[in-house]
Amino acid sequence: MLKHLFTGQLQLGFAQAAAAAFLACLVILIARRRKIHLETETAIALVRGLAQIVAVGSILIVLLRGPRWTGGFLLAAMIVAAGATSAKRARGIPGSFKVSTYSIACGAGSVIAIMTWLGVIDTPITALIPVGSMLIANAMNTNGLALNRFRSEVLAHAGEIETALALGADPRQSVYPYVQSSFEASLIPAIDSLRSLGIVWIPGLMAGMLLSGARPVYAAIYQFVVLAMIFAASGLTSLVSTLLIRTHAFTPAEQLALKPGIQK
Amino acid sequence: MFALFRIPVFQLLLHNVQVTAASSPSQRKTILSTEHLTRLVEGRAIVNDISVEVHAAEVLAVVGPSGAGKSSFLRLLNRLDEPTSGTVFVDGSDYRQISPRDLRRRVGMVTQRPFLFPGTVADNLRFGPRQRGELLADSPVESVLSRVGLSGYASREITNLSGGEAQRVSLARALANSPEVLLMDEPTSALDESSKLEVESLIRDVIRDSHLTCVIVTHDFAQAARMAESALVLEVGRAVRNGPIHEVLHA
Numbered sequence: 318m319l320k321h322l323f324t325g326q327l328q329l330g331f332a333q334a335a336a337a338a339f340l341a342c343l344v345i346l347i348a349r350r351r352k353i354h355l356e357t358e359t360a361i362a363l364v365r366g367l368a369q370i371v372a373v374g375s376i377l378i379v380l381l382r383g384p385r386w387t388g389g390f391l392l393a394a395m396i397v398a399a400g401a402t403s404a405k406r407a408r409g410i411p412g413s414f415k416v417s418t419y420s421i422a423c424g425a426g427s428v429i430a431i432m433t434w435l436g437v438i439d440t441p442i443t444a445l446i447p448v449g450s451m452l453i454a455n456a457m458n459t460n461g462l463a464l465n466r467f468r469s470e471v472l473a474h475a476g477e478i479e480t481a482l483a484l485g486a487d488p489r490q491s492v493y494p495y496v497q498s499s500f501e502a503s504l505i506p507a508i509d510s511l512r513s514l515g516i517v518w519i520p521g522l523m524a525g526m527l528l529s530g531a532r533p534v535y536a537a538i539y540q541f542v543v544l545a546m547i548f549a550a551s552g553l554t555s556l557v558s559t560l561l562i563r564t565h566a567f568t569p570a571e572q573l574a575l576k577p578g579i580q581k
Numbered sequence: 582m583f584a585l586f587r588i589p590v591f592q593l594l595l596h597n598v599q600v601t602a603a604s605s606p607s608q609r610k611t612i613l614s615t616e617h618l619t620r621l622v623e624g625r626a627i628v629n630d631i632s633v634e635v636h637a638a639e640v641l642a643v644v645g646p647s648g649a650g651k652s653s654f655l656r657l658l659n660r661l662d663e664p665t666s667g668t669v670f671v672d673g674s675d676y677r678q679i680s681p682r683d684l685r686r687r688v689g690m691v692t693q694r695p696f697l698f699p700g701t702v703a704d705n706l707r708f709g710p711r712q713r714g715e716l717l718a719d720s721p722v723e724s725v726l727s728r729v730g731l732s733g734y735a736s737r738e739i740t741n742l743s744g745g746e747a748q749r750v751s752l753a754r755a756l757a758n759s760p761e762v763l764l765m766d767e768p769t770s771a772l773d774e775s776s777k778l779e780v781e782s783l784i785r786d787v788i789r790d791s792h793l794t795c796v797i798v799t800h801d802f803a804q805a806a807r808m809a810e811s812a813l814v815l816e817v818g819r820a821v822r823n824g825p826i827h828e829v830l831h832a
Contacts, residue, residue, distance in 0.1 A: 479661055480696040484709040484758060485686035494699075570663055571681040 338363055380442050388442040392429065392449045396422050399453050403461035407468050407562065409575050416561045417460050424554025425449075425456040428546050437542060448543065451522070452550040455507065459551035460558050463503035467559060468575065470495035471566050475576050488567040496559045503555040507548045514544055605825075606639040606810055612794045613688070613762050617667035618657055627653045629818035630667070635762070638792040642809035642826065644802055650818040651798040655764050658796060659688040672761065682712065689760030693767040695751035702726070702742075702750050703735040709758035717757060728787055729753045745776030749783060756787070763788075765797040769804070781808070806830055 319336065323329040341363055348355050380387045400418025407413035429449050432438045438448050471478065474495060481491035514520075515537070522543055526536035566575040613635040620628040627650045635641050643651045656662045658669055660681055669676045676684050686709065697705050703722050710717045722735050729749040742750065748768065755763060768784060769777045785808055788795055799805050805812055805826065812829040814822040822829045 476692070476694060476696045477698070480690075480692065481698075481708070482681075483659055483661060483685050483690040483692075484712065484754065485682045486708070486712045487682065490712065568663065570660060572661055572663060 334367060338367075377442070377446070380446075385440060385442070388440075388445045388449075391442075391446060392426075392453065393422075395450055395453045396426060399425075399457035399460075403457045403464065406461040407464035410464070410468060410562060410565050411574075412565045413464060413562065416558055416565065417457075417464065420460055420554045420558035420561065421453060421456045423557045424460075424552070425452045425550040427553065428452055428550040432546060437546070447522075448546075451543065452546055455547040456550045456554040459503045459507060459555045462506070463499045463555040463559050464562060466502045467492075467495060467499040467562055467566075470499060471573075471575050472577050475573060478573050482571060482573065488571050488573075489563050492563050492566065496563050500555050500559045503559075504548075504552055507551045511544050511548055514541065520544070606636040607634075609636040609638065611635070611670075612637050612639075612672055613658065613796070614670045615658070615667065616670065618654070618664055618669065619666045620653060620657060620662060621665040626818050628657060628664075631813075631815075631820045632667075633813050633820065633823055635794055635796060638794055639811060640788055640793075640795040640797065640809040642805035642812045643796060643798045643815060644800070644805045644812055645815035645821075647800060648817075649815040651800075651815055652766050653818075654815065655690075655766050655796060655798050658762075658764055659685050659690055661690075686713070686758050687760060688762045688764060689755040689758050690764040691748075691752050691755050691766070691768050693771045695747040697739040697742075697747055697750055697754075700739065701735065702731070702737050702739060702753075705739065705750055705754045706735075706757040708754065722757070725753045725757045728756065728790070730783055743776070744772050745780050748772060748776075748780050752784065752787065756791075760793075762794045762796065765795065767798055767800070770800070784808070802830055
């Protein structure tokens, strides 16, 4: 219906956005009748979301015309932002931003680099950015899960860790079982999405490729490629971050710094 | 290789101490001493300017009401926490000059709860020596276990132990490291009434037989009187009395 009313693509876009926003506002109105007040928060989120994505879209226009290295620059910026976001999951562990950023750069960065070199990821910015950002976003989630799990394991096992230290153990040795379990736990989502691929969900990338006219079998295979890359990027990120974070829970004099009641 | 010799050498050393053990503590060599030891947490002194000496084969009880800073004081002695000011001397050297791992091997610790590691009793006893790349052979494992009355327990899984047995394993695990000083933080207070006295008398026997230098934290004055020769009384982080146990407790 909207397609008949609006001929220009941009006008159509805004009309579609207005329709979607209208539904969102309807939810707020219903919630309001049930005395749940989401107005301000949702309104801000809606406007902010639209502004952010339009801004990114505009930047993409500039980048698409710009040289290839701008894609690398954009990915690097995304890695730093991802590092900052997932570092918040390691509240009370000093240096978690550095560890996160470095780990995501190692994990997602190396997979992007190798796969672009092999030609699995296309070099045009229109392909590099969406696939790259997907890898970075998943590496960020995995890293956040790993750090969060590590933090709570250490807090829950302060007694065991200090007992090991008191017996003359290397701090890295004293948290070994918790590094192990944090790594394993952080990979559960990546493993499960590989396992349930096509059965529980048909991911957005494949849907997008089908919409843009790719052959269904190729779209399906490429979706597997993307999930396998996500798994590799996430696994590598989590491996690096859990190895790096272990020593950050300790002071230079090998004392456990992250303890219940002393967290900031 | 060295592990085989560790226990006999240790016992020889103890034998030498035994000769002088009859003398009063202050005439013996100082093994551990603190100098103006202080720890501030959020601006509050939980350990406040404590200077005390512990001599060879002496048992010092640290007593006082809960919240007096007894455990906080003990945790400074093996540097599980960092002093804000002041320091500790272990056998004459400032402990900041000793690597934390070496220090903690020499100054062992037994806590209120045993915190045993998953695995067997022997795995637990081997943990300390393994950190230095030593494999404690079966015979020293058995000999340490017999000292805590758990002969034949080496291959038992720790999940099958009673509370009292677990606490003895934790004592044996500390002893397997051949410490020069043993710190104990309320070692019997998490146990039920019957095993409480049993473990207490066992600890007393182990200390007496091996002439260990000990610092034991307890809130129980009667237990302090049964176990220690001297006492340090803490109140809100400060040392209010220090000296031979009977003088201190009857003051």
